[in-house]
Amino acid sequence: MYTMVRSLKNLVFLSVRWTALGVGIKAALQVAQVVVLARVLSPEEFGVYALTMVFNGYLTIFSDAGVNASYVQRRSVSDEERSSLFWLNIAVCSFLVLVLSSSSGLIVDFMAKPQLEDVLMLAPFIVLVGAVGVQIKLTAEKGL
Secondary structure, rough: HHHHHHHHHHHHHHHHHHHHHHHHHHHHHHHHHHHHHHHHOOOOHHHHHHHHHHHHHHHHHHHOOOOHHHHHHOOOOOOOHHHHHHHHHHHHHHHHHHHHHHHHHHHHHHOOOOHHHHHHHHHHHHHHHHHHHHHHHHHHHHHO
């Protein structure tokens, strides 16, 4: 019993180390990305980039709709339930992407930034692509 607890403890510490390393590398890459873009882009172009990332950030938060949390919290999930959750996540994300893309004209008028229209029509699709791989990531996390 003691060795099982000890090996579980080692597994948890190993998982925490890898997760912390992954989070640290992701944060460093994001900072590097912003620094490089700030140097390469003009202030106006960087402002358009920043506004786009704000909208994409909100889209990412709302596109989850709690679906992913329910997948992780359940002890066992059948393949049918996994498939349903996957397609529900894709459907919610697609709907929100279409809403943001179709309302880009209103946002551009409100912000008075005409350069933002084309970017806001296309950039939300990055979130949709990311939603496809979310369940793979969650399955790996759940396995830990």
